[in-house]
Amino acid sequence: xxxxxxxxxxxxxxxxxxxxxxxxxxxxxxxxxxxxxxxxxxxxxxxxxxxxxxxxxxxxxxxxxxxxxxxxxxxxxxxxxxxxxxxxxxxxxxxxxxxxxxxxxxxxxxxxxxxxxxxxxxxxxxxxxxxxxxxxxxxxxxxxxxxxxxxxxxxxxxxxxxxxxxxxxxxx
Amino acid sequence: xxxxxxxxxxxxxxxxxxxxxxxxxxxxxxxxxxxxxxxxxxxxxxxxxxxxxxxxxxxxxxxxxxxxxxxxxxxxxxxxxxxxxxxxxxxxxxxxxxxxxxxxxxxxxxxxxxxxxxxxxxxxxxxxxxxxxxxxxxxxxxxxxxxxxxxxxxxxxxxxxxxxxxxxxxxxxxxxxxxxxxxxxxxxxxxxxxxxxxxxxxxxxxxxxxxxxxxxxxxxxxxxxxxxxxxxxxxxxxxxxxxxxxxxxxxxxxxxxxxxxxxxxxxxxxxxxxxxxxxxxxxxxxxxxxxxxxxxxxxxxxxxxxxxxxxxxxxxxxxxxxxxxxxxxxxxxxxxxxxxxxxxxxxxxxxxxxxxxxxxxxxxxxxxxxxxxxxxxxxxxxxxxxxxxxxxxxxxxxxxxxxxxxxxxx
Numbered sequence: 001x002x003x004x005x006x007x008x009x010x011x012x013x014x015x016x017x018x019x020x021x022x023x024x025x026x027x028x029x030x031x032x033x034x035x036x037x038x039x040x041x042x043x044x045x046x047x048x049x050x051x052x053x054x055x056x057x058x059x060x061x062x063x064x065x066x067x068x069x070x071x072x073x074x075x076x077x078x079x080x081x082x083x084x085x086x087x088x089x090x091x092x093x094x095x096x097x098x099x100x101x102x103x104x105x106x107x108x109x110x111x112x113x114x115x116x117x118x119x120x121x122x123x124x125x126x127x128x129x130x131x132x133x134x135x136x137x138x139x140x141x142x143x144x145x146x147x148x149x150x151x152x153x154x155x156x157x158x159x160x161x162x163x164x165x166x167x168x169x170x171x172x
Numbered sequence: 173x174x175x176x177x178x179x180x181x182x183x184x185x186x187x188x189x190x191x192x193x194x195x196x197x198x199x200x201x202x203x204x205x206x207x208x209x210x211x212x213x214x215x216x217x218x219x220x221x222x223x224x225x226x227x228x229x230x231x232x233x234x235x236x237x238x239x240x241x242x243x244x245x246x247x248x249x250x251x252x253x254x255x256x257x258x259x260x261x262x263x264x265x266x267x268x269x270x271x272x273x274x275x276x277x278x279x280x281x282x283x284x285x286x287x288x289x290x291x292x293x294x295x296x297x298x299x300x301x302x303x304x305x306x307x308x309x310x311x312x313x314x315x316x317x318x319x320x321x322x323x324x325x326x327x328x329x330x331x332x333x334x335x336x337x338x339x340x341x342x343x344x345x346x347x348x349x350x351x352x353x354x355x356x357x358x359x360x361x362x363x364x365x366x367x368x369x370x371x372x373x374x375x376x377x378x379x380x381x382x383x384x385x386x387x388x389x390x391x392x393x394x395x396x397x398x399x400x401x402x403x404x405x406x407x408x409x410x411x412x413x414x415x416x417x418x419x420x421x422x423x424x425x426x427x428x429x430x431x432x433x434x435x436x437x438x439x440x441x442x443x444x445x446x447x448x449x450x451x452x453x454x455x456x457x458x459x460x461x462x463x464x465x466x467x468x469x470x471x472x473x474x475x476x477x478x479x480x481x482x483x484x485x486x487x488x489x490x491x492x493x494x495x496x497x498x499x500x501x502x503x504x505x506x507x508x509x510x511x512x513x514x515x516x517x518x519x520x521x522x523x524x525x526x527x528x529x530x531x532x533x534x535x536x537x538x539x540x541x542x543x544x545x546x547x548x549x550x551x552x553x554x555x556x557x558x559x560x561x562x563x564x565x566x567x568x569x570x571x572x573x574x575x576x577x578x579x580x581x582x
Contacts, residue, residue: 028486060483126465133472143437146444149468153451156475163482170489 016070017158023066024162031058061085067159077148078155080136 035055065085071078130145131137134152137145445464449455452471458464 032489056480056484056487059487060480063479063483123462123465126462126469129469130465130472133469133476143440143444146441146448149472150444150447150451153448153468153472153475156472156479160475160478160482163479163486167482167485167489170486 016067016155017162019070020067020155020158021162023069024063025166027062027066028059028166031055031062063159063163067155071151071155075148075151076140076144077135077137077152084135 064081068078068081068085073079073082127142127145130149131140134145134149137148140148442461445461448468449458449464452467455464455467458467
């Protein structure tokens, strides 16, 4: 093995990238299997100009979920992402339940007093946008928000790389 | 005795310069210790200690002043260990300073020395100072604080300043209780010192044996506080006696604990921003939090969009491949991480206006609704050269074989 080629790859064999790859491939295959099994979608309709929208949503959810699982609970954003996914799935399954209650609980994020003061530093507008982008960014102070953003960016890059390679391989 | 000591004092600048140059290395090292030492007292210095990056250079320069006099002080004390007061009155400028020097030196010097980790000087100071200290206790404490501020400003007696700084640094918190705005007035300083000296005695962390030091510290603390306040008015005025040694990282900075904590926070935030700057491509030249945040937001958005597009593409992919390939896939994906990075870079290079590989989006968007066969050509044009180059770079032979096998299977 040429060490040069692997300098990008983390020395940890079970790094985020490898974990994500495995998890994502597993989920992806599962989705494809389900897709194949469904009567409406035919295996020869790979060139279907209008793929089911929810299928793409499923793939995206699978990707995000496997990424968050790969990161684990170490990071606030991964926890928030997992929670979001579970919550959405839960909400979908049980629409008759008291959604409003859940929503209220969801919005009980602790609003640190520091947040407002922090955001002044970098501009309220920017901070708000960043909080929207990063999962779980609503209830963080600016310092940890920036921290989470950095890690989130790294993981997003990994995710994009892996998905690109998968896509590349599948579409050849 | 008078001459040499006074001579030493009268030529503070050259001495200081030499001392500074001599001690530049040591002072730099001790400056970090001085940071803590000063920091405990003065707010600006506290912030310095906590935000190390801040004004290190100024801190160093000031610390040089602070530390350079130490040998001078030492010598003074050693030389005129017993009758400093008697020796110095000849020199009016030193009347105030001289008694202070031993006074401060006895107390503060050992303190400062200990904080700076100079055991030798501390020993010497301790040995030399105590006898001088008691007589100077009453008058010296009061004067020293005031004089220290003034002298340091005039750069005539950096020692005092250093000592005062140290004392101020240590007992800064007490100063507000007895701080008064008028610094140039020695009497006022004396009075002020008297007050804090009584109050801040408890705050001093030194041992009880150095009680006179405590008084000095409190006095110096009050002085430091005044200096800090006056610092806002005239940051670097040489003549104004209000200026202090403490290295103010920023001019006109508030000096209460809130602003200190805020400064620490700001340091943390700027540090994180720097890390982010490294992550986001093409942000090396950007200075300013707003622009930087804009870039970060754009980058995150683009990454998320990429994920969406890729998932859309994958949704349309035809999963004809065998399951055996999965292992190869995972291996290949892991191996081709650098390939992925190269791809990203390549695509970004393709489209300079959209550095986040929107080029790929533009390429894929029209291709998604169309038939599949359009995908491979797009990939081949973009990716193949990169992959081939990567393979040539010396990838693991197994991975190369696997990718070749993959392509053949496809």
